[in-house]
Amino acid sequence: MNIEKIIARLFSIAGLTMAAIFAAAIGFGLAGTNASILVVQLGICLAIAIPVMGVIVIMIMLFKKHETKYGICAIILLILLAFTVIWRMLA
Amino acid sequence: MEIIIIFVCGLGAGMFGSLVGLGGGVIMVPVLNLIFDLPIKTAVATSLCAVCATSIGGTARYFKKGLVDFRMGLFLETTTVVGAITGSLMALAINPQIISVAFAVVLLYTSANMLVKLRSPEISVNGNERGEISSVRKYIALGLSSMAGMVSALLGVGGGVVQVPILHLILWYPIKAAVATSTYMIGITAAAGSLVYFLSQVMGKVDYPLIDYQAIGALVIGTLTGSNLGAAFSSKLNARFIKILFIVALIYAALQIGFKGLGWELI
Numbered sequence: 001m002n003i004e005k006i007i008a009r010l011f012s013i014a015g016l017t018m019a020a021i022f023a024a025a026i027g028f029g030l031a032g033t034n035a036s037i038l039v040v041q042l043g044i045c046l047a048i049a050i051p052v053m054g055v056i057v058i059m060i061m062l063f064k065k066h067e068t069k070y071g072i073c074a075i076i077l078l079i080l081l082a083f084t085v086i087w088r089m090l091a
Numbered sequence: 092m093e094i095i096i097i098f099v100c101g102l103g104a105g106m107f108g109s110l111v112g113l114g115g116g117v118i119m120v121p122v123l124n125l126i127f128d129l130p131i132k133t134a135v136a137t138s139l140c141a142v143c144a145t146s147i148g149g150t151a152r153y154f155k156k157g158l159v160d161f162r163m164g165l166f167l168e169t170t171t172v173v174g175a176i177t178g179s180l181m182a183l184a185i186n187p188q189i190i191s192v193a194f195a196v197v198l199l200y201t202s203a204n205m206l207v208k209l210r211s212p213e214i215s216v217n218g219n220e221r222g223e224i225s226s227v228r229k230y231i232a233l234g235l236s237s238m239a240g241m242v243s244a245l246l247g248v249g250g251g252v253v254q255v256p257i258l259h260l261i262l263w264y265p266i267k268a269a270v271a272t273s274t275y276m277i278g279i280t281a282a283a284g285s286l287v288y289f290l291s292q293v294m295g296k297v298d299y300p301l302i303d304y305q306a307i308g309a310l311v312i313g314t315l316t317g318s319n320l321g322a323a324f325s326s327k328l329n330a331r332f333i334k335i336l337f338i339v340a341l342i343y344a345a346l347q348i349g350f351k352g353l354g355w356e357l358i
């Protein structure tokens with residue numbers, strides 16, 4: 001299976017899961033339960049994690065296909081993103 | 092009732108965002124700020140989180156169609172982040188008003204350039220594939236992408252307004268491939284930005300909510316559905332129509348940035 005198909009499937013499944021979580025959060029919110037905040041936070045975590053997860057999967061697949069140049073590029077991107085987040089949190 | 096309006100707003104923003112590769116913040120921020128009275132920082136943080144969903148929904152479709160050049164996307168994204176870090180370091184030394192006006196002029200020039208080339212045929216091989224691009228053009232694109240990151244950090248502008256023209260005008264990507272690759276790239280940038288907002292809120296670094304928990308659910312479901320629909324419609328739409336949509340968005344973004352630089356307000 002090529003990288004495009006794997007990422008398409010990963011994003012589709014993760015997107016559907018995320019939509020289900022947010023739908024549950026709306027349901028809990030309308031019912032007035034406190035669980036809705038936790039479920040929303042879970043959904044937000046998933047929304048943030050999916051694009052990063054995509055980069056990690058692409059990186060692994062690129063190394064598997066011996067496309068080292070682009071694989072290293074993905075690693076540098078992940079390091080830079082982590083650095084940016086930590087830097088902005090400490091500022 | 093509020094949930095339905097937010098869902099419709101997300102649907103429209105997601106559809107527009109994935110059609111032009113901008114994310115849809117240009118629609119969501121004013122709606123959340125003006126209609127739902129959310130503070131501007133909350134509107135920005137909430138819409139940034141929804142932009143992740145736009146990217147996820149749109150990218151899934153575009154990857155299926157083989158329109159995303161993730162290799163070039165990763166390359167450009169890396170230089171953009173480097174530019175963004177440099178821009179943040181330079182923020183204290185540079186007057187943002189001058190940069191805003193200069194950047195608005197560049198965006199207007201880019202939209203005029205795209206308008207002039209509206210009728211010219213796209214260089215493409217086998218529909219979605221690109222023609223061979225010289226390495227000089229690739230390096231120019233990397234340099235411009237780095238500058239785009241710098242300007243984004245200085246002015247708080249989304250990356251799509253710069254990445255789509257770079258991919259289309261410099262690297263000669265067909266507009267649909269440029270939009271698809273940009274949709275993928277904005278998700279990565281938005282995820283990093285959203286994580287900072289989310290952590291700040293959870294760790295109690297701010298005394299007001301940055302991400303609105305009541306609005307985000309309907310907004311994400313709306314943008315996810317809209318971006319899927321937008322990416323699905325994209326293949327049925329004429330490339331020229333998508334270019335016109337993008338040019339309109341670009342002119343709006345240019346006016347917004349320029350007016351902000353001059354101290355005026357534009358909705």
